[in-house]
Amino acid sequence: MVALIACLATVVAGLLVLNFAPTEKKIETQLTRLYDTDDPQFRRSLGVLLGPPLVEGNKVEVLLNGDQIFPAMLKAIREAKKTITFETYIYWSETIGKEFADALAERARAGVKVHLMLDYIGSIKMDDASMKALRDAGVEVHRYHKPVWWKLARLNNRTHRKLLIVDGQIGFTGGVGIADKWRGHGQDEDHWRDTHFRVEGPVVGQMQAVFNDNWTKATGKVLDGEAYFPALAAKGDSPAQMFSSSITGGGESMHLMYLMAITAARHTIHLSNSYFVPDELAVKALVAAAKRGVEVRIITPGKIIDSDVVRAASHERWGALLKAGVKMAEYQPTMYHVKALVVDSLLVSVGSTNFDNRSFSLNDEANLNVLDPVFAKQQEAVFEQDWLRAKPISLQQWEDRPLHDKAAGKLADLIGSQL
Numbered sequence: 021m022v023a024l025i026a027c028l029a030t031v032v033a034g035l036l037v038l039n040f041a042p043t044e045k046k047i048e049t050q051l052t053r054l055y056d057t058d059d060p061q062f063r064r065s066l067g068v069l070l071g072p073p074l075v076e077g078n079k080v081e082v083l084l085n086g087d088q089i090f091p092a093m094l095k096a097i098r099e100a101k102k103t104i105t106f107e108t109y110i111y112w113s114e115t116i117g118k119e120f121a122d123a124l125a126e127r128a129r130a131g132v133k134v135h136l137m138l139d140y141i142g143s144i145k146m147d148d149a150s151m152k153a154l155r156d157a158g159v160e161v162h163r164y165h166k167p168v169w170w171k172l173a174r175l176n177n178r179t180h181r182k183l184l185i186v187d188g189q190i191g192f193t194g195g196v197g198i199a200d201k202w203r204g205h206g207q208d209e210d211h212w213r214d215t216h217f218r219v220e221g222p223v224v225g226q227m228q229a230v231f232n233d234n235w236t237k238a239t240g241k242v243l244d245g246e247a248y249f250p251a252l253a254a255k256g257d258s259p260a261q262m263f264s265s266s267i268t269g270g271g272e273s274m275h276l277m278y279l280m281a282i283t284a285a286r287h288t289i290h291l292s293n294s295y296f297v298p299d300e301l302a303v304k305a306l307v308a309a310a311k312r313g314v315e316v317r318i319i320t321p322g323k324i325i326d327s328d329v330v331r332a333a334s335h336e337r338w339g340a341l342l343k344a345g346v347k348m349a350e351y352q353p354t355m356y357h358v359k360a361l362v363v364d365s366l367l368v369s370v371g372s373t374n375f376d377n378r379s380f381s382l383n384d385e386a387n388l389n390v391l392d393p394v395f396a397k398q399q400e401a402v403f404e405q406d407w408l409r410a411k412p413i414s415l416q417q418w419e420d421r422p423l424h425d426k427a428a429g430k431l432a433d434l435i436g437s438q439l
């Protein structure tokens with residue numbers, strides 16, 4: 021009898037594992053290098069393969085750290101006249117969370133339609149009183165993918181997107197979360213280094229469409245009309261596109277974008293990422309770029325990081341990169357939470373995406389691609405400033421790292437697909 025129960029339990033467990041396993045293939049083979057980044061085909065392929073095409077006439081402003089990011093976001097919220105749509109992963113009840121909640125509630129009471137999409141896990145540290153105050157003021161709050169026992173598989177699919185759109189006219193995206201560790205200017209380990217972007221122009225319509233994606237999936241409602249999608253005049257000179265990924269659609273888009281950009285690179289790759297755990301294909305693409313003469317530089321967090329496991333898994337994957345000549349450096353003053361890619365002083369990709377499997381395959385992400393040499397040069401200057409505060413790690417230093425670091429790397433690597 022016991023043997024029969026054990027047998028049945030094994031079959032049920034096996035079936036469960038099979039049912040939770042991904043059913044569709046991911047990108048498995050290295051991309052063929054068909055064009056450089058300045059070839060019109062690169063722009064065309066970004067448009068057709070990632071979703072909406074790049075549209076002209078955008079203005080994208082860089083905001084460095086909480087001191088610049090939060091006032092710009094709060095100003096836009098406080099000046100909203102018709103609609104606010106806001107989707108974020110981390111939202112905690114702290115001083116900055118309260119400032120946002122107060123501003124959102126005030127606008128809702130004034131008649132602005134306010135839609136707030138919070139990831140359930142990311143907003144777990146938001147207190148009930150703040151949530152109630154928002155709802156009482158008329159803010160429509162939805163918490164994405166509440167864990168329930170009958171939908172366990174989706175526990176691992178969070179919305180990691182970071183989008184704020186005001187009146188369908190001003191958009192924000194980048195790395196920032198709504199928590200006090202993003203306040204300040206990266207001055208110490210309690211104040212993180214991050215970059216966010218303020219966007220105006222036709223691409224804001226694409227940002228709103230990405231917000232609508234999860235809003236509709238979660239609430240069954242569509243946000244449409246002039247208050248959400250007004251006619252958008254040109255505000256600047258940057259061609260841009262906003263695209264998204266989710267396991268429920270376009271699941272490989274982020275992975276693909278990084279592989280396309282790295283594969284098309286001819287001169288330089290400047291990659292900043294808070295969680296850098298490249299898969300085999302990404303390593304191959306970066307190695308191939310370095311071997312064909314592309315200068316590849318990557319900044320990741322150093323000892324000050326909120327996830328030692330991620331840093332250990334990251335180190336484990338550096339060997340082939342360093343051997344190929346990729347320059348790695350770890351940011352020293354504080355946690356480095358920036359997520360930005362600049363290729364050939366032309367393409368800039370920014371948004372919520374980390375350089376790891378969780379962002380490439382498990383979570384919902386959204387990135388803004390900007391194809392503009394002026395903007396790209398500006399972001400390279402930001403990268404250079406960060407590089408000055410980062411400690412380069414040579415191949416020799418990497419090989420000589422302590423045995424316990426190597427062991428931690430091997431262990432962390434075992435769960436690399438979940439990081």
Ligand SMILES: O=P(O)(O)OC[C@H](O)CO
Pocket residue numbers: 109110180195197294326374
């Ligand atoms: O997942 P991210 O990149 O938004 O970062 C969030 C931090 O891990 C919160 O501690």
